[in-house]
Amino acid sequence: MDVIVRDYGLLESALARPRASIFGQDAYPDPHVKAAALLHSLTRNHALVDGNKRLGWAACRTFLAINAQWISAPEDDRFDLVIRVATGAMADLDDIAAQLRGWSHP
Template sequence: MVEAAHAEQVREHGGTLGLRDAGLLESALARARQRWSYQPENVDLPSLAACYGFALTRNHPFLDGNKRIGFVAMNVFLLLNGHEIDAPEPEVVTTMLSVADGSLDETALAAWLRTVIAPFVS
């Protein structure tokens, strides 16, 4: 699913298509599952979503579009759980750039998500 979403993002917004490191992708996708299994006392929906966004952005498994797929993965995870990110695009861009440059850690990303998620209404 993540590779297909990445391909769609590259087609829609441009960039280089392709996986840079399959192990880094696997590691990023396992992060939320590990958190759920080994730190259940520190888990809520935003923290699990942040696992995906942070790990996909920072692990840089794709040749291009890692911030985009990090955001998409967070939002898809939230949508699958009845919520969505409700934030203006400039705020989302600034947030994901901060994750990428290391100035926003995973805990802070989860805290931001707590302020911008809303129930999904179809």
């Protein structure tokens, strides 16, 4: 499958979001909130022609793995989370992070 980027600016913005800071402080204080911001931005910004939800989940999961957090959740539950984030049914980063945190283990 070829990945076709529709908007490089949106992709760059989504990938930069977890590193955002406000007045010198991290805007997103822990890895789960950073991962939630990444998932939210990649699935909602539609930077790709196709595959935004897949990229969002893969990036979120990889980000947590890099930060020594592994996700264990049934595939249906993971799918449901990504769909809720992508459709805007779940937009609060703290709620998304709480779900990710509940599935995470070191």
